[in-house]
Amino acid sequence: MAGARKSQKEATRQRVLDAARDLFETRGYEETTVREIARHAEVSVGSVFTTFSSKGDILSQVMADRLDALYAxxxxxxxxxxxxxxxxxxxxxxxxxxxxxxxxRLFLAHIAAAYNWTLSPASRPYGRDPRLRQMVRDCLAEGVVRGDVDPACDLDVVIDALMASYAWTYRLAAWDEADAQAMSAVMDRHIGLISEGFRARPTA
Structure with missing residues (x-):
């Protein structure tokens, strides 16, 4: 009996996440209500709140599931x-x-949630998930070993600059419907400028 209840709860959770992902993408995060999510998932509003504390918590889990595939x-x-x-x-x-x-649009909502002060500490908007930061740090640390990154540079400052440039470049998607190639071209130039600050220089 307990196993059946657990399985039903997990099925409800997945239906809520699937409905929320599609609504956030088509209607937008701000315009989507928990009541709409419940209706599209064909569950009660109470069932949604049994599993998730807030709409922000739902968004965080939607993105966590997507990002698992990316980081794999x-x-x-x-x-x-x-x-x-x-x-x-x-x-x-x-x-x-x-x-x-x-x-x-889903990722734009993920970035916007980074500035939502009402989110619970357990939520993981853009910037709070440590995996991208760690990958960038690993790349920079390897650069120190390889000799093209200044070992004296502050890696945290470099990572913050790169993360900020990455997120800010998404304005092109929001304003101009830019695609991945266009945004990557802009980010490439940002990285070129930022790398001037961390590149290793010959010692006298």
Whole structure:
């Protein structure tokens, strides 16, 4: 009996997530209500709140499920990236753009949630998920070992600058419906500028 209840709860949870993902993408995060999510999932509003504390919590879980697939791909690809540290960073962010532009509006909601002060500490909007930061840090740390990143540079500052550029470039998708290639081209230039601050310089 307990196993059946657990299975039913998991099925309800997945229906809520599927409905929310589609509504956030088609209607927008702000315009979508929990009542609409419940209706599309064919469950009660109470069932939604039994599993999730808020709409923001639902968005966080929707994105976590999507990002699991992305980071599984990156874990596979990252060890095989070639070129200088800036080139490898360009490849990492290009993979992100290619993946997230499959559901651009959903990812824009994910970024916007980073500035929602009402989210619970358990929510994971853009910037709070440590995986992208760690991948960028690993790339920079490898650059230090390879000799093209200044070992004295503050990696946290560099990571913040790269994360900010990545998110800000999404304005092109919101305003101009830019695709992954267009945004990657802009991000490539940002990385070129930022890398001037962290590149290793010959000692006298």
């Amino acid at each position: 791909e990156l874990d596979r690809v990252a060890p095989h990236l070639r070129g200088s540290t800036p080139d490898r960073l360009r490849s990492l962010f290009a993979i992100h753009y290619a993946f997230e532009t499959r559901r651009t």
